[in-house]
Amino acid sequence: MEEFAVILGRHFTSLYPQVSEATVTIVERPWERVTVDGKPHSHGFKVGVEKHSTEVIVKKSGSLRINSGIQGYSLLKTTQSGFEGFVTDRYRLLPDTRERIVATEVTAWWRYPFEHVSQLPSKPFCFTQRYQDVKKVLAETFFGPPDVGVYSPSVQNTLYLMAKEVLTRFPDISSVQLRMPNLHFLPVNLGSKEAPLVKFADDVYLPTDEPHGTIEATLISRPMSKL
Incomplete structure (x- = not known):
């Protein structure tokens, strides 16, 4: 999907002299095959939930920005979640707790380091696979191991760890x-x-x-120093 967005952007900026920059936004809404009487249906599908999205900006000079993301990714834990360590003042009403349900709907965006069309890999880069990889890491960090889980003192803490793990695992983000x-x-x-x-x-x-x-944060990987 990201490759297609780049192709569209390069098409419009190269074909039309009056176009100096093109922004291409694509949202993929998944369809899931339905099961009837315990068997996958040959041609029946239902609309999935989370969406794969991308925004690509291409300039006539070849300057490039590729953002990918996921929207509507609903996650819930029935335990191993708390609310503690926050500032206590006269406006705070909620007491600390180490046991509660935590649920959220994740919207995530990540940026690839390619800043010019000449920097795109010569070998095809599988953006779709990276999307699946990031989605998997976000869920693994949120839930923890399947047998014991992982404790979260706050959504803020979990959000930070999720973003940090993505940057740690994928240097191409x-x-x-x-x-x-x-x-x-x-x-x-x-x-x-x-x-x-x-x-x-x-x-x-x-x-x-x-x-x-609503908790939001942006983490940026530290660029390596050039000798």
Whole structure:
């Protein structure tokens, strides 16, 4: 998809003298094959959730910028998450906790280091594979090992570790931007304190979208010094 965006950008900037710069944005919405009676359907599909996106800027001079991303990547952990270590002042209402549900919808953008069309690899670079790689690393860092997980003291901490791991694992990515709204699931007690109808026992939660905080950060890899 990224290669196609580069081709389109070079086409418009080279063909038309009045065009000095082209910005090409593409969003891929996945389709997933449906299963009927336990078998994959031969021609039936349903719309997937998260989207692969890219924005490529090509200038007539050959200057280039390639950004790739993922949108609508919903993640949730039922445990191994807390809210602690934040500033305590007169405006704070939430107490520290080491046990809560954490859920978010990740929007991620990452930039490749190619700054000119001449820097594009001579061998085909698989942007789609790198997209899958980044998606996998984001999930692995968020969830931790499948048997024990990993504790998160805050969404801020987890977001930072997710972006840092992407930069560490993939030297062909120069920067990562993550946006992760905190989607709350609050414990529900049916009835009143005096006469509870159903007592909460870690089983009924109410999803709420407002109010919520949105956590964002951009991490940039440190360029190597040139001798």
